[in-house]
Amino acid sequence: MSSTLEESVAVAGYYPALATTVLKSAIAGETVRAHFVQTETTFDTSEVRRHMTVLVLTESRLMRVHMDDGVGPSGEGGHEAQATVETSLLSNIRTMALTHVVAHPERFREGDLPSELILAVGNGIHTRIELEPATCGDENCEADHGYTGGITGDDTLVRVSAIADGESAMRALQDFAATLQRSLGERG
Numbered sequence: 001m002s003s004t005l006e007e008s009v010a011v012a013g014y015y016p017a018l019a020t021t022v023l024k025s026a027i028a029g030e031t032v033r034a035h036f037v038q039t040e041t042t043f044d045t046s047e048v049r050r051h052m053t054v055l056v057l058t059e060s061r062l063m064r065v066h067m068d069d070g071v072g073p074s075g076e077g078g079h080e081a082q083a084t085v086e087t088s089l090l091s092n093i094r095t096m097a098l099t100h101v102v103a104h105p106e107r108f109r110e111g112d113l114p115s116e117l118i119l120a121v122g123n124g125i126h127t128r129i130e131l132e133p134a135t136c137g138d139e140n141c142e143a144d145h146g147y148t149g150g151i152t153g154d155d156t157l158v159r160v161s162a163i164a165d166g167e168s169a170m171r172a173l174q175d176f177a178a179t180l181q182r183s184l185g186e187r188g
Helices: 003-012 016-027 167-187
Strands: 032-043 048-058 061-071 079-089 095-101 116-122 127-133 147-153 156-161
Touching (some): 003 016, 032 156, 048 167, 156 167
Antiparallel strands (some): 061 079, 095 116
């Protein structure tokens, strides 16, 4: 595992031993071409929850490691953390989009950072099915018309903003996206 990835995980400070162990297992000795680490804290009604997402690009794969923490199963104040690794072969990635959101575009100059960056990768790992009762349009009809719905790909999605995450996170996501885009082009 690259020392810069280890350093990024250590600086994030989110259970670094657990994160490093999970990452090393997932990377399995491959060379890391690029990585991106993002931490986020959310406030629920009764608790504070932390999340960390790590994107890792190797020669053949894109990995997304997502870690959450929260109250353990007993609910008696104990904590628990979960780490999930999603892996896609680069050859299976169908799409990649990097959206640049710019506040006051009339003032934007070449070299400026956008206000937000959103990276979406269509890697086909998860698919969501949403169903609802079908109707015929007649408000008085009581017949069973079955169900209707749709299948939606659940892409890998990462969003950073200059205000919340800072310029260094914006540049890090830009760099990661550029390396991913080059890697996908090499595979094409």
